[in-house]
Amino acid sequence: MTLHAPESRARPGRPRSERAHRAVLEAAADLLLEGGLGAATIEAIAARAGVSKVTIYKWWPTRGAVAVEAYFYRYHQTMDFQDTGDLASDLRAQIAGVLKAFRGRAGAVMAALIGEAQSDPDLAETLRASWIEPRRVASATVVQRAIDRGEVRADVDVQLLLDQIYGPIYFRLLLGHQPLDDSLALSLVRTALDGVRA
Amino acid sequence: MTLHAPESRARPGRPRSERAHRAVLEAAADLLLEGGLGAATIEAIAARAGVSKVTIYKWWPTRGAVAVEAYFYRYHQTMDFQDTGDLASDLRAQIAGVLKAFRGRAGAVMAALIGEAQSDPDLAETLRASWIEPRRVASATVVQRAIDRGEVRADVDVQLLLDQIYGPIYFRLLLGHQPLDDSLALSLVRTALDGVRA
């Protein structure tokens, strides 16, 4: 018989205050929502959360790290990827959800986070691990099933296919040169699956 | 009353110092190269250029603006889009050039600029107008010719097609979840033209 949960062995010392932890995330999420990442300074978060700066630095390395966690804490997206057996419609459903989210405040915050990540390697890694990867794994599974069913060519580079579907969305989100219409869901999938050849 | 050509009307006062202008761009480009956008602060640029901060503010609104101009000044890319009559090979050639550039320092700087643009609307607009648009127009022309030749379906959304080709590249540049291999040129074009359907 194995002794379970050696990691939950109560360590000595005062335990981390869950109240403070939550207050920081709430405050950060509020600030992100109100004024974007620029408003979410460590000082502002600390002040609004009624928490000292040191407490924030204790648990998060940068303001970017607080922001991502706050983002997920607040917008903990229901990442419900369906797998109905029809690749095109499954992908369209997923894309539609992303588009909807990105047209709102969540999109602006995500854009700001990716922007910040360009000068904050930790944040970049966190974004990849916490946001991008989970979604890619789910999507990749759906695509793989389609390959297994013989719906998609077996020699397809799944990662690249996903980039050709989601890349354009992030590209437009970040550059803003074209809108994030709902119609994208249809067109993106169509091109990706059938190409544009006459 | 003397008439002058209105555009060459020499204004009174000391003319803008070309020496200072160039020095600023050189300094900014050096700093971008050495330490990324983070190192290219107005103060650092001014110090290295031997120019006063006010002179910089006189001619550029933000450090982002200086950075883009410095970027183009230094990396004034030869944007040679060929149009040989074969869409796939033309696109592959263009993509290969972008990939090569983005794998080097220029890619890191461009990523930083796009990142900064998320919190600097002026920079975002400058990037769209000076970088994205020219390339899109050139690419769009190539695609349009293919449509005219009947090589590509007439109902294709050209903008979206371009996003499905370039979007993945910027996506990987900014998120770094996948590499920017040369093989991308081939695969991206292939999927975009012929899809992945079995």
Add this chain to the structure above:
Amino acid sequence: MTLHAPESRARPGRPRSERAHRAVLEAAADLLLEGGLGAATIEAIAARAGVSKVTIYKWWPTRGAVAVEAYFYRYHQTMDFQDTGDLASDLRAQIAGVLKAFRGRAGAVMAALIGEAQSDPDLAETLRASWIEPRRVASATVVQRAIDRGEVRADVDVQLLLDQIYGPIYFRLLLGHQPLDDSLALSLVRTALDGVRA
């Protein structure tokens, strides 16, 4: 003919703001008076003076330095040493002035400054040069005259004599084990001049 004032040659750049300089000293003096040296933090001085912290750090190395200058700015003591030809009465007059000052707020501040100087060598040096030395020189002159007149033995160590007169005052100021009565003026001089031998 000599070219005068090469030191007042107008240097390039915005000249130092006298308004800010004065505001800092006034604010620091107020704070010293109200709450002692402990209240005269750089932040508090900056806030009250309506001046940025950087401006203070630009002109003074430590808060101690600001404090001494503020002390002199506010309490610029009329250091009127008389020299009437009677050493005892001249010394008594000087001592009486010091005692009077030290029993009030100025004494508390001076004690705090000397205290702070124990961990701030710059402040210690400033105190010696700006406060102690001028007073010693004036006192030493008075004593030297008395020596010249034959009123005092020629082999006397003047510095030590002054320490035996002023040392006890600072000792009591700093340790507080005995009061700073006016009667000290009489007794200190009497012992120093005539000793206590029966």
Add this chain to the structure above:
Amino acid sequence: MTLHAPESRARPGRPRSERAHRAVLEAAADLLLEGGLGAATIEAIAARAGVSKVTIYKWWPTRGAVAVEAYFYRYHQTMDFQDTGDLASDLRAQIAGVLKAFRGRAGAVMAALIGEAQSDPDLAETLRASWIEPRRVASATVVQRAIDRGEVRADVDVQLLLDQIYGPIYFRLLLGHQPLDDSLALSLVRTALDGVRA
């Protein structure tokens, strides 16, 4: 039921750890010696002693208090005041001891303690009670004996006389405007007893 001697009545709970107490004093003394009072922060003492901050606060009110006790713990001066019947030589012997101590590390620490006492009334009181007073009482006794012997005038203010001997030493220790030579022992006593009158 067990009976205990009432004065040794073992109180319930874990008894005070003598180990911790000593560790604190040793650590504090080390830090005082190495980096002066500035280095002897509560946190540093706790860390070096392997003791929690609370334990320190439990037994000492301020860091000044710890420092004085550590000072005495380490430099527990042999305060051997002799009383040979010759006031001058007795005083000289005492002064020589003080001078020797004050020229070394102990003097620097004492200066720092007196400095700190300017903003810490508790420390000031502790210093007076634990350091100044015992020495004054001993010295005063020696002087009183001399008065009784008729060696010194009966109307002399003993406290003031002691200040005129020890004040200059502390004055020089704290201000550093003059050295603490061994020759002081001789000169100080001579002036105090016989004055400087020609």
Add this chain to the structure above:
DNA sequence: AAGTAATCGAGACGGTACGTCCGGTCTTCCT
């Protein structure tokens, strides 16, 4: 030739946020 106007360098200024240090207080578990 004198005046006017724009620019330039230098650099001081108020301001915001940074990340760190230390002080005291607290909470939890261990002995």
Add this chain to the structure above:
DNA sequence: AGGAAGACCGGACGTACCGTCTCGATTACTT
């Protein structure tokens, strides 16, 4: 009931850039 561990709030520290603001000096065009 200690005591070690350590988290917490608060306050100040000294620094980095920001964008603005004088200054005196320079360099053209205008009269």
